[in-house]
Amino acid sequence: MKKIFTKIFIDENLPFVELRYSNSNIHYKKHFHDTFSLGANKEGESIYTNANKEYLLKKNGLSIINPKVVHSCNSCSDILNIYYMLYLDTSWCKNIQKLINENVQEFVSIPVDILEDENFYYKYLNLCEYLFSDYTILEKENELIVFFLDFFSLYLERTNIVIIDEIFQEIVTYLDKNYKENISLETLSILFDLNSFYIIRLFKSQMNLTPHAYLLNVKINKAKELLQKGYSIVDTALECGFFDQSHFHRNFLKIVATTPKEYKLNFVQ
Template structure:
């Protein structure tokens, strides 16, 4: 039987933790968070941009923000797994405490960490977050874990020096117009770029087509609305989907659960 549980807390509003027992498959998708995943049993096929890995116990999957990825079961046995999503701004604050001279979030060059100790510490962190422990204890262990992670892998963190201001401006525009049905032609007019160039830009920088990226942004926005108790029909409208079935189909395709199943974790 498939099962999905979420942990969130208003005092830890920079994170979301998902536990699932599932053999569902996910379409390639993106998050605007740093995402870290671990499975407790079996194996999964983990893709990150153009790379593919067999993810198993004692490994962590690392997914940088706005990175196309998937993690799908390759057997009929349901996997148990944790997926932790962390605000890019919060991660930057932790990084800056270690590397004071950095000016912005630093992505990991690792897509996969093979380290039993770090894996076990991550599992303990996830178990603690789902427990009834004090917020202070949860936050302390979270900071300790990420501080140790960045210190451990500081030589394997890359600082991106490419000028990606154009793609960032397009992303900002899409976020601002999240309710709209934006076309490549709209983007072309707004940024004085050819539709062909924009298509290549999304493939090069994000490894995901522009329309798929925009759908992902809408789903990320929808998650926040559902968490705050907005009805599914109103959420679909606020996110600019054609109708509720269109919203339902895309939500399930990306998250492998329905909007109602997702909302039931937060709204009682």
């Protein structure tokens, strides 16, 4: 019999999110949360009730639970389910929704109880595994923003945004000049006296990137220049402001589709 476990991800730097990873066939009573919740079985199947409706939650399905909705999700076999459950503060969700539709004033409840979509199912599993990994807080925040922009876009009509080019260019110039730093959304918000979610919206509208993704691209482009000039991988990572070689390696590979070592060896002047 498999050992029962429960792991919980929480971080004071990401106070709006809690993630539970567990295996269990314990049956829970119907209950509700103040948060918006999204769950999935990695293994096993469950009877999922939401308000007065009942579903079979199996692979490729995401349970969608709006705040204050009475629900339960219990294994329907003797096999231990392995599942993820993500709890998000509704204020944070509302701000993400507002990036999609500027008319959003309060959290918009999702009109369905379950999403059966293989693509989003695996995106969700990847996100959960990412949060439990040793990636940085800035990277984890970025992945949460990217996932939920895509997720909420399924249910919200997009609106146009009037771009203030001068402000956008000022932020871009600042990031270009200070690429060695690991600049957070909070830092940009304070420096430019703008709501952090508005800054995200500027970048998504102009470049379809988050500010963090833009900064990573600047760092990697600079790293490519240094590697071409013969800098060592260690010195390149330090010069471009990466936390360590592992941080540099995984981001270089993700953007360039090759490792720093391979790039350095195969680059032709």
